[in-house]
Amino acid sequence: MEMTIFVYSILLLGVMGFITGFGLAYLAKKFEVKEDPRVEKIIKVLPGANCGMCGYPGCSAYAHAIVEKGAPYDKCVPGKKSGVAEKIKKIMEEES
């Protein structure tokens, strides 16, 4: 008798785990947020100092602002010498 309860408990937990996992996978796919690939490319060319001198809380926020709100390309102060603005301009032109 105790063995049967143990087996049923294991089976019930397995089924519940499968249903929950399947449901979470389905919902993750359904509500997936697709990000513009230019954001990731711009983040890669930015210095990554997250200093805030561009007026945004970090490099990622600045990259999002460029792509989504049309922020100017030349706001990154540490990246001026390495030509970050030109690299950003190139990314924005080739993918738009």
Ligand code: SF4
């Ligand atoms: S100024 Fe440049 S390095 Fe500093 S947070 Fe902005 S994008 Fe990043």
